[in-house]
Amino acid sequence: MTTSKSFFLGLALLLATSAFAANKGSLSVQEPVTINGTQLKPGDYKVQWDGNGPSVELSITQGKKVIAKVPAHMVNLETPSSNDAAVVKNNGDGTKSLSEVRLSGKKFSLALGEEAAKADATR
Template identity: 35%
Template sequence: MKRLSTYALMLALAAAPSFAAKNSQSLNFATPVKIGANEIPAGDYKVTWNGTGDNVQVTIAENGKSFTVPAKLVEEKHNHKGYIVSREGGADQLQTIQLSNVSLQLEGATASGR
């Protein structure tokens, strides 16, 4: 029985990265965008999210700097990755991130890292 438990644990640990990859995708911001009060420069970012429905935490990270924001997850297919901004105070405020199978509707942001 102990041997079976050990194999089950090894299988679960080996499969963990593939499960985590489902909630993580890369996204390129062509221009600077604001997330809450923080402006991030144009570039390639890793977008990771945890949770479901109205209770999701989205983290946008690049080079050790990250921004976390609450969001609502909507399952819907998109032909391409993208994002929606609103123009506020002369800056593009990030509103929604559209990935291959989900949209993440952002609510506000906090920064961490550098």
């Protein structure tokens, strides 16, 4: 009995860890972009989202520092993304905003800001 309890506890921890790892990715920003009023400088970031969708909360971190937390919307893609990508929107004033995050191997993207609102409106 103790062996099967240990087995199921270990299995539960393994599944929880796998599910947690599935909600992470990387993001490389090549130029300054704004996300929800926060400027991201060029560099490498980690992204993690909480929730199963379609509405989730996206956290962007660099090292151990949380740079931004924003609402996002999962948008289905026809084919999995072939790489991690930051989709950038050019604003009328010359600035740029992060509008979408695509993650390698995922059949969805994470829409931010106006793009997330558009995705919500089509549901």
